[in-house]
Amino acid sequence: MIDIQRSPSSKLENTNFDNLLFGKVFTDHMMECDYIDGEWQKPVIKPYGPLSLDPSARVFHYGQAVFEGMKAYKDKDDRIWLFRPDENFKRINRSGKRMAIPEFPKEYFFEGLEELLKLDKDWIKKGFGNSLYIRPFVIATEAGVSASAANEYKFMIICSPAQAYYSGEVRVKFSEKFSRAADGGVGFAKAAGNYGAQFYPTDLANEEGFQQIIWTDANTHEYLEEAGTMNIFFRIGDKLVTAPISDRILDGVTRKSVITLAEEYNIDLEVRRVSVQEIVEAAEKGELKEMFGSGTATVINPIVGFGHKGKKFDLPKLEDSYAKFFKDKLMKIQYNEAEDKFGWRYEVK
Numbered sequence: 001m002i003d004i005q006r007s008p009s010s011k012l013e014n015t016n017f018d019n020l021l022f023g024k025v026f027t028d029h030m031m032e033c034d035y036i037d038g039e040w041q042k043p044v045i046k047p048y049g050p051l052s053l054d055p056s057a058r059v060f061h062y063g064q065a066v067f068e069g070m071k072a073y074k075d076k077d078d079r080i081w082l083f084r085p086d087e088n089f090k091r092i093n094r095s096g097k098r099m100a101i102p103e104f105p106k107e108y109f110f111e112g113l114e115e116l117l118k119l120d121k122d123w124i125k126k127g128f129g130n131s132l133y134i135r136p137f138v139i140a141t142e143a144g145v146s147a148s149a150a151n152e153y154k155f156m157i158i159c160s161p162a163q164a165y166y167s168g169e170v171r172v173k174f175s176e177k178f179s180r181a182a183d184g185g186v187g188f189a190k191a192a193g194n195y196g197a198q199f200y201p202t203d204l205a206n207e208e209g210f211q212q213i214i215w216t217d218a219n220t221h222e223y224l225e226e227a228g229t230m231n232i233f234f235r236i237g238d239k240l241v242t243a244p245i246s247d248r249i250l251d252g253v254t255r256k257s258v259i260t261l262a263e264e265y266n267i268d269l270e271v272r273r274v275s276v277q278e279i280v281e282a283a284e285k286g287e288l289k290e291m292f293g294s295g296t297a298t299v300i301n302p303i304v305g306f307g308h309k310g311k312k313f314d315l316p317k318l319e320d321s322y323a324k325f326f327k328d329k330l331m332k333i334q335y336n337e338a339e340d341k342f343g344w345r346y347e348v349k
């Protein structure tokens, strides 16, 4: 059982839910679990607040840290749902293994998460698009700057209320120089450093008028792999294509759900390498109908245009886009408004 220390007061009343910036406000509680003496200790839920860590803790020097991103949804009857949380649990341990972080126990993950959500349930607002973003993460806390895996860690879960957000029109740049991940590297893991390394190239792309970068393979920059921190899909004619998962590509829960739904609804989909040349040619011939990213934060994020080697391409505006189709299908399952044929929903009760 988990030790629960309730917050004496709530920030709920002072939070404006009509004007939430993504990931800025956090709920009243957080979950914490320490790994000491070769064992994960008893988890604690306590009031949200700052940590006190030794400045020599490994996480600050070597980036030994991994995280997850998931969401809780509230339906019309105030029931709370998660979407395929087992996938996130398995993935944080896959990421952790690559970063030499000890495996976190399943009971602690689910018990901690569910107790935390029940305690902070009033932070989950009803309505299509409203949700609670959940951020589990692990950091190496052991003091000392020797360059080796730590013997002490902290697993935590923090939660932030989120609104359906419109990110504006997204134009992307195909990366010609920078890479997100390489063979044998950590691209498949949600390792903290992967994201820190994206900020600079993304800032440069922003200056050129692109909101995101499409990462290409590190060796040749000829194959399209991921969109910023999302997986990517292309629609050529009526066929969808997306890159296969690998060392370099993150196995997104949204991506695999889209693939399953495409099969279910007889949408032609190929999982294979997608070359820059193929996409540029399809765009020139007017056959490239859509590009979209997939990920927990925005579910499906349509892309309106792209740039490559100084040329800019615009995509058509479709009424009946696949992007809209999949977003609607997925959200209806997430909010308990549609049949859950694949058993993806998980109720917190």
Ligand SMILES: *Cc1c(COP(=O)(O)O)cnc(C)c1O
Pocket: 069, 190, 226, 228, 229, 230, 231, 250, 251, 252, 253, 254, 255, 294, 295, 296, 297
């Ligand atoms: C988290 C993430 C995704 C999307 O994964 P979901 O499970 O769908 O949220 C895609 N690419 C990268 C690099 C990511 O970190």
